[in-house]
Amino acid sequence: MQYLLLLYLGEADMAAASKADSTKMTAAYAAYAEAMVQAGVMVGGNRLRPTTSATTVRSPGGKTQVLDGPYAETKEQLGGYFMIEAPDLDTALSWAERCPTASHGVVEVRPVWPMTDYDTDG
Amino acid sequence: MSDSAAIAEAVARSSYGRLVAFIAARTGDVAAAEDALSDAFAAALTTWPAQGVPDNPRAWLLTVARRRLIDTGRRSRTSVEAAAHLRLLAEECAAESPTAVPDDRLALMFVCAHPAIDPAVRAPLMLQTVLGLDAAIIASAFLTAPATMGQRLVRAKTRIKLAGIPFRLPERADLPERLGAVLDAIYAAFAAGWTDPGGTDVRRRDLALEAIWLGRLLVSLLPEEPEALGLLALMLYAESRRAARRGADGDYVPLDEQDVSRWDAGLIRQAEALLLRASRMGVVGRFQLEAAVQSAHGVRRQTGRSDWAAIVRLYDALETLTGSPVVAINRSVAVAEIQGAASGLAELDRLADDPRLADYQPYWAARAGLLARMGSAADAAAAYRRAIGLEADPAVRRFLQGRLAALVSVDK
Numbered sequence: 144m145q146y147l148l149l150l151y152l153g154e155a156d157m158a159a160a161s162k163a164d165s166t167k168m169t170a171a172y173a174a175y176a177e178a179m180v181q182a183g184v185m186v187g188g189n190r191l192r193p194t195t196s197a198t199t200v201r202s203p204g205g206k207t208q209v210l211d212g213p214y215a216e217t218k219e220q221l222g223g224y225f226m227i228e229a230p231d232l233d234t235a236l237s238w239a240e241r242c243p244t245a246s247h248g249v250v251e252v253r254p255v256w257p258m259t260d261y262d263t264d265g
Numbered sequence: 266m267s268d269s270a271a272i273a274e275a276v277a278r279s280s281y282g283r284l285v286a287f288i289a290a291r292t293g294d295v296a297a298a299e300d301a302l303s304d305a306f307a308a309a310l311t312t313w314p315a316q317g318v319p320d321n322p323r324a325w326l327l328t329v330a331r332r333r334l335i336d337t338g339r340r341s342r343t344s345v346e347a348a349a350h351l352r353l354l355a356e357e358c359a360a361e362s363p364t365a366v367p368d369d370r371l372a373l374m375f376v377c378a379h380p381a382i383d384p385a386v387r388a389p390l391m392l393q394t395v396l397g398l399d400a401a402i403i404a405s406a407f408l409t410a411p412a413t414m415g416q417r418l419v420r421a422k423t424r425i426k427l428a429g430i431p432f433r434l435p436e437r438a439d440l441p442e443r444l445g446a447v448l449d450a451i452y453a454a455f456a457a458g459w460t461d462p463g464g465t466d467v468r469r470r471d472l473a474l475e476a477i478w479l480g481r482l483l484v485s486l487l488p489e490e491p492e493a494l495g496l497l498a499l500m501l502y503a504e505s506r507r508a509a510r511r512g513a514d515g516d517y518v519p520l521d522e523q524d525v526s527r528w529d530a531g532l533i534r535q536a537e538a539l540l541l542r543a544s545r546m547g548v549v550g551r552f553q554l555e556a557a558v559q560s561a562h563g564v565r566r567q568t569g570r571s572d573w574a575a576i577v578r579l580y581d582a583l584e585t586l587t588g589s590p591v592v593a594i595n596r597s598v599a600v601a602e603i604q605g606a607a608s609g610l611a612e613l614d615r616l617a618d619d620p621r622l623a624d625y626q627p628y629w630a631a632r633a634g635l636l637a638r639m640g641s642a643a644d645a646a647a648a649y650r651r652a653i654g655l656e657a658d659p660a661v662r663r664f665l666q667g668r669l670a671a672l673v674s675v676d677k
């Protein structure tokens with residue numbers, strides 16, 4: 144199964160971190176990503192630019208509205224994601240637990256709904 | 266009921282959870298396993314009376330359920346179900362006609378108590394999938410509307426399937442943490458069986474025995490886990506008194522009036538040994554403390570009196586640990602045994618403002634008993650009436666009515 148790990152972090156905290164701390168943090172993410180590649184679970188992943196760069200689009204009734212800013216204003220913001228291949232939820236959770244985000248933010252784990260399953264799956 | 270129907274029902278009781286666990290562990294889909302099994306049981310009820318009961322009813326049921334799943338899988342378009350379908354086909358091709366179905370019930374229990382499952386639904390889920398109880402019985406045991414309980418169970422099973430919760434035991438390091446939820450659910454199962462102490466409803470009586478069976482299985486898997494030992498000891502103490510809880514005429518006999526010669530000495534010995542083993546591990550917990558209370562009551566076999574001082578101390582520890590008003594009620598009764606009814610009542614009064622106790626029968630029964638001992642007949646009678654109105658078990662109701670009647674006759 145594939146699972147998407149959604150990484151939610153306080154952007155303000157990240158921006159306020161010292162140079163040394165953010166270097167350490169970057170290194171931790173690099174090591175984590177490398178470990179997932181070595182274990183053969185990594186499908187893909189990226190860091191996202193802060194929500195100040197986000198733009199949302201809606202087309203209610205065919206009339207497109209474009210707004211600056213993220214979809215939801217929350218305490219933590221979506222700051223990146225990893226897609227992983229794992230046999231079951233426990234394995235996915237064990238990778239989520241290792242993610243540096245988990246120690247200062249929140250990692251949401253979502254099973255991927257394969258397109259082939261749309262007909263019958265619940 | 267015909268013999269074969271009776272056998273079908275007996276097999277259903279003893280095999281249901283084992284078959285659900287076996288199938289679900291191979292497909293990841295609890296609801297589909299339950300559906301296939303219920304079809305298999307229905308087929309048994311029509312086939313067995315005509316063709317006779319097969320030599321190995323459990324294997325027969327498994328085969329029918331598996332074919333049903335394979336048929337469903339053939340029509341299925343989903344990748345998850347297709348993979349499960351292939352696995353089942355492969356087993357079918359291996360011409361497996363298992364004489365003994367491997368026991369995956371423990372794995373199923375840990376799935377039910379998985380951290381990804383809402384804590385409130387873990388015990389109900391375990392009762393339904395491992396023990397085969399229907400949602401209505403579970404709902405009444407958990408004071409929930411049957412429709413609400415049914416929805417919760419369906420949602421939890423969907424979650425197990427779609428989130429990919431694995432059917433295996435947790436890693437050793439995670440075991441202790443995940444054990445608490447499993448223990449709670451087993452005890453809930455035991456309590457649900459225990460509410461029919463007369464043993465008139467065979468299915469509910471089996472529930473207590475099934476819970477003890479699960480407790481034994483847990484202890485064999487986790488021999489170093491003191492709370493697993495404590496839970497099993499607690500259930501065995503309670504079970505040891507089953508025969509003594511009812512008089513010859515089916516009337517309720519309270520613990521302090523039970524004939525100790527009717528307690529099962531063998532079960533008590535097992536419970537004592539388990540509790541001793543647990544205590545040597547040096548980590549105390551709720552179940553060990555509750556078992557120790559029962560052990561202190563057991564002292565009555567030798568001395569003619571429960572060790573009330575020890576019981577008060579144990580309830581002190583339990584109250585600190587759990588903050589439960591139920592513990593506080595029991596503690597008050599124990600205090601009354603040592604310091605007199607007035608002291609016990611003073612302890613009970615501390616709880617009077619807890620809104621949860623307004624409809625809690627044991628609180629009113631305890632109050633009534635203490636008031637009666639103090640000679641406050643009118644207040645005692647009012648409390649007895651309240652307890653009687655709250656009691657669901659007819660035998661206990663009769664007992665309380667008897668106490669009330671005695672009170673009124675003395676008063677005259």
